Each structure stands twice: as structure tokens, then as C-alpha cells.
Amino acid sequence: MLKDMNIFKVAWYRTTQFVMNKIGMPFIKFPEPKTLKGPAFYVRAAEILAENGYKKPLIVADPILEQIGKMGPLTDQLEQKGLKYSIYYGVEPNPTFNSVLPAIDAVKENGTDSIIAFGGGSAIDVAKIIGACISNDTKDISSLKGLFKVKKKYPCLIAIPTTAGTGSEATVAAVIIDPATRSKYAINDPKLVPDYAILDETLLETLPPKMIAATGMDALTHAVEAYIGNALTRKTKKCALYAVNIIYHNLLGLYQDPHNLAAGKNMIFGSYLAGVAFTRSYVGYVHALAHAIGGKYNVPHGFANAVLLPYVLEAYGKKAHKKLADLAKLIEIVHPESKTDKAAQAFIDYIKMLKFSLGIPAHFDNLIKKEDLDDLVKAALHEANPLYPVPKILGAEELKAIYMEADPSCK
Numbered sequence: 001m002l003k004d005m006n007i008f009k010v011a012w013y014r015t016t017q018f019v020m021n022k023i024g025m026p027f028i029k030f031p032e033p034k035t036l037k038g039p040a041f042y043v044r045a046a047e048i049l050a051e052n053g054y055k056k057p058l059i060v061a062d063p064i065l066e067q068i069g070k071m072g073p074l075t076d077q078l079e080q081k082g083l084k085y086s087i088y089y090g091v092e093p094n095p096t097f098n099s100v101l102p103a104i105d106a107v108k109e110n111g112t113d114s115i116i117a118f119g120g121g122s123a124i125d126v127a128k129i130i131g132a133c134i135s136n137d138t139k140d141i142s143s144l145k146g147l148f149k150v151k152k153k154y155p156c157l158i159a160i161p162t163t164a165g166t167g168s169e170a171t172v173a174a175v176i177i178d179p180a181t182r183s184k185y186a187i188n189d190p191k192l193v194p195d196y197a198i199l200d201e202t203l204l205e206t207l208p209p210k211m212i213a214a215t216g217m218d219a220l221t222h223a224v225e226a227y228i229g230n231a232l233t234r235k236t237k238k239c240a241l242y243a244v245n246i247i248y249h250n251l252l253g254l255y256q257d258p259h260n261l262a263a264g265k266n267m268i269f270g271s272y273l274a275g276v277a278f279t280r281s282y283v284g285y286v287h288a289l290a291h292a293i294g295g296k297y298n299v300p301h302g303f304a305n306a307v308l309l310p311y312v313l314e315a316y317g318k319k320a321h322k323k324l325a326d327l328a329k330l331i332e333i334v335h336p337e338s339k340t341d342k343a344a345q346a347f348i349d350y351i352k353m354l355k356f357s358l359g360i361p362a363h364f365d366n367l368i369k370k371e372d373l374d375d376l377v378k379a380a381l382h383e384a385n386p387l388y389p390v391p392k393i394l395g396a397e398e399l400k401a402i403y404m405e406a407d408p409s410c411k
């Protein structure tokens with residue numbers, strides 16, 4: 001029974017989701033990037049641009065890439081192709097408007113005609129928003145918030161992920177924080193999907209294991225939330241299941257040895273597939289709750305998801321059991337004939353064990369302040385309802401209880 005959720009509200013949310021998913025979405029085209037996959041393929045961004053007539057790319061990059069020697073090979077190739085590139089290193093780890101705005105005027109002055117997003121999800125999200133602001137001739141980032149506000153597509157965006165987690169190279173979304181309010185929100189528009197995604201496992205080799213763990217759990221959360229939601233299509237179902245299976249078989253191996261290129265190759269593709277799944281079939285309350293604390297306390301996104309994931313799955317109760325049981329059977333941690341509720345619990349227990357093996361704690365350590373709870377819950381509800389087609393609609397008291405379970409210090 002819904003503890004604090006008005007039955008009319010629930011009916012309204014479900015009706016909205018039905019209209020969006022069954023009536024609206026089938027008419028919306030979700031483009032997919034052209035993908036290139038292979039070791040040391042990231043330098044091929046230069047060929048793509050040259051072949052398509054682009055001359056002045058902006059590289060939006062994580063600064064660490066220069067220090068670890070990954071930038072040189074790319075810029076060498078750009079020079080060989082006669083391209084006049086510029087590099088922007090101003091991406092914050094949890095990007096705010098301040099990561100985007102300084103780049104816009106510079107890009108206009110330089111006559112930049114294309115963007116290479118080179119880094120983790122933050123760099124790719126910032127690159128998407130820089131492109132959207134330029135092609136829509138605006139510096140008012142908040143005007144792009146929500147669904148379908150990007151009127152014109154940026155001509156060419158190449159995404160080169162250097163983590164296996166966010167899936168941003170495949171999605172319609174870019175997440176950003178308004179520094180004035182610390183609210184974290186998404187800009188969602190099919191025009192944000194990159195034109196190309198280069199999936200190069202050698203870029204994962206230098207990642208710290210802690211980052212492999214957090215980003216890998218983000219990818220798992222994308223696949224699980226998309227799969228257990230009510231907006232699956234035949235394609236997103238396939239992608240979500242494939243991603244869960246890949247992550248099950250490879251995340252721990254990559255965490256234990258970042259030079260394991262076979263695991264890296266699988267994880268970077270698994271993360272991409274999870275991105276394809278959730279960009280059409282949404283995420284759920286794990287992401288809504290994680291975004292709220294990410295904005296407020298600057299906690300890494302994948303880490304926040306990882307801590308919250310089992311608590312949210314347990315809060316869904318029986319409503320999620322069938323789908324969670326499917327996942328347990330898929331990865332063969334239970335007998336195919338196992339009872340649904342037992343198999344569902346086995347999948348949640350697997351997630352808890354995986355977190356432990358990846359060095360991710362069961363709880364946040366004095367992160368959430370009791371006095372912030374109401375505002376955090378309000379932000380999470382605002383993000384999730386009515387849009388996210390979650391297995392069970394939860395109310396404020398239930399979300400507050402999840403935060404308190406995840407961080408007992410805020411009880």
C-alpha cells in the first residue's frame with residue numbers, strides 16, 4: 001500500500017508515463033552514434049573530421065589525459081590531417097554552468113566547427129551542452145533544461161569515453177549543476193546524441209580502480225533501472241540484459257587489473273549498451289536520489305548510485321521481483337526454477353557482494369545532513385515523478401527512508 005502517495009497522483013503519473021511511452025515515444029527518433037571499436041582507435045577522430053570536411057575542432061578534455069600521455073597521439077593525428085584544433089580543459093568533476101560558459105565565447109571567436117569530447121561522463125556532458133548552447137545561440141543553460149528544448153543540433157560531436165560507466169556517448173542526456181542553487185538536472189534531447197562514439201579499451205588502462213568501480217556500478221545501475229522500468233522496448237530490453245551480463249562477467253576483473261584489455265573491451269561496450277538502454281527506457285529512483293545528493297554534496301555520481309542501488313531495489317518490493325529474478329537467472333546465480341522472490345533477493349544480494357568486492361561501502365559515511373533531507377527528497381521527487389516509469393511509485397516518506405538506510409547518520 002502506498003504510505004504517503006495520493007492514489008490520484010499515482011494514476012496521474014502512470015497516465016503521463018503511458019502517454020509518453022506508448023503514444024509519444026514511438027514517434028521520436030532516438031539516433032545512435034556511429035561506433036568505432038578497437039585498441040588505440042581514439043586517434044581516428046582526426047580521420048573522421050578530415051573526411052567530413054571539418055577543419056577546426058575543439059577538444060573538450062579531462063586535464064589528466066595530458067598528464068598520462070593520451071593527448072599527444074590525438075593532437076599529432078589532428079596536426080597530420082592539417083586540422084587547427086584547440087583544447088578546453090575547464091571541466092569540473094561534477095560539472096556546473098562554470099564548466100560550460102567560458103568555452104562558449106572562445107569557441108565563437110575561434111570559429112570552431114566540431115567538438116571532440118575526450119574524457120569521462122562529465123567531459124562528454126559538458127561538450128554536449130557547449131554544442132547545444134552554440135547551435136542554439138544561447139548562454140542561458142537553464143533554458144535547455146528538461147525535454148526537447150534543443151532546437152538545433154550541433155554539426156559534429158565525437159565522443160571518446162575514457163571510463164566505462166556513464167554511457168553518455170550513447171545518450172540523449174547531459175547532466176549539469178546550477179551553481180546558484182546546487183540543483184543537478186538533465187537536458188534531454190535526441191539532438192544531443194553524439195555523431196560518433198569511439199570505444200577504445202586502452203583508455204581504461206590508466207584508470208584508478210576506485211573509478212573503475214564507481215563508473216562500472218553506474219553502468220550496472222543504468223542497465224538495471226532501464227530493465228525493471230515499464231518502458232522497455234524490444235531493443236532496450238536486449239541492450240539492458242546484454243549489459244548486465246557483460247558487467248557481471250567483467251567489472252570485477254577490470255577492477256582487479258585495469259590492464260586486462262579483454263575485460264576493458266567488454267566493459268566499455270557494456271557501458272555503451274547500458275546507455276542505449278536507459279536513454280530510451282529511462283532510469284529510476286536510484287538516479288533521482290543520487291543526482292540530488294550529487295548536486296548538494298559533490299559526491300561522485302557512480303559512487304552515489306552504487307551505495308543507493310540495493311536500498312532502492314528493496315524498497316520496490318514485490319513490484320520489481322519478477323524482473324530482478326530474470327536478472328539473477330540471466331547471470332546464473334540461481335537455479336532457473338528458483339522461486340521469483342528468492343531469485344530477486346539473490347540479485348540484490350549479488351549487488352551487495354559486488355560492492356563489497358569493489359571496495360564500495362554499504363553506507364555513506366556522514367554524508368547526508370538531517371536538515372537537508374526534505375529538500376533532497378523534494379529534488380528527487382521532482383526529477384522522477386511523473387516521468388520515470390519505475391516499478392513502484394514511491395512517496396516522500398519512502399524516499400526519506402531510503403536516504404536514512406543509506407546513511408544512518410541522518411536518521
Ligand SMILES: [Fe+2]
Nearest residue numbers: 166218222301
Ligand atoms: Fe548514471
